Amino acid sequence: MAKTPDFTKPFQDMLANFPVDTSSLTEAFRSQSALSERMTRVALQAAERSTEISAAWAKDTLSRMGELTTSKEQPSDYAKAMSDFASAAAELAAEHMAAYAEVAKKVQMDTVDLLLNASKDVQADAQRMAQAASDNVQKAARQVQDAAGAAASKAPKV
Template identity: 50%
Template sequence: MAKTQDFSAIMKDFMGAFPVDTSAMEDAFKTQATLGEKLSAVAIDAAAKSTDLSTKWTKDTLTKMAEMSKAKTEPADYAKSMTDFASACAEMSAEHMAAYAEIAKKVQADTVELMMAAGKDMTEEASAAVQKATKDATAAAKKAAAK
């Protein structure tokens, strides 16, 4: 009978000749976790500001509605009250939508800034990892050639 080769020993020798440094992966994970934390902070801040703005808008609308719902002495006063309420709502809508746009613009600017910084960090880390891997592989190849 033919004897089969021990591939586990071959693989062990092969993998031992090319050691793997996991620090690059750990650094990449830490960078991703930090980026996620910063992006979450931007999103949570925007959500808080949007909630505050929504609350203010609701309170302002209810205040205007309270004025509109008061009893009037003349029938024409009801029409004027409705017109005033509609005008106030239109004005408030424009103001609040502009405020929402400012929140969105800030989120966009902060996100772009974070992504640019993260891209720079990842490029530097990848470059360092490639240089180290090249150095390690060259050393391993020289060591293997010397045997």
């Protein structure tokens, strides 16, 4: 039975002959990893704060529900307790929604700040890589010119 040829070694040899500088890719990976870490930290802080707000809201609501469940002597007292509870619930909702809005605003500001800094880093990396590529091209052109000059000087004169 015929075996499938293993092209691993020829491909490794071929890729080893290409003059590729992988440091820029490594740096880009590190930059992306650092950005992801910071973005995750922002998201986790927002989730933590949102959970705290939700827990406080639930605790406040449950404590006010206790006032509703006590027995009353007059039917109008039940109506008053329900009205008080509804007013307090509306107040709590406004307070907690404002707290959620603050969390969202902080996440937005942190995200914009991170992305602006990341874009500055990317721009600097791109400029550095373009300069390195330009230097490599100039170096290769000089080598070709030198080789052509050396070949021309060794050629027999007619």
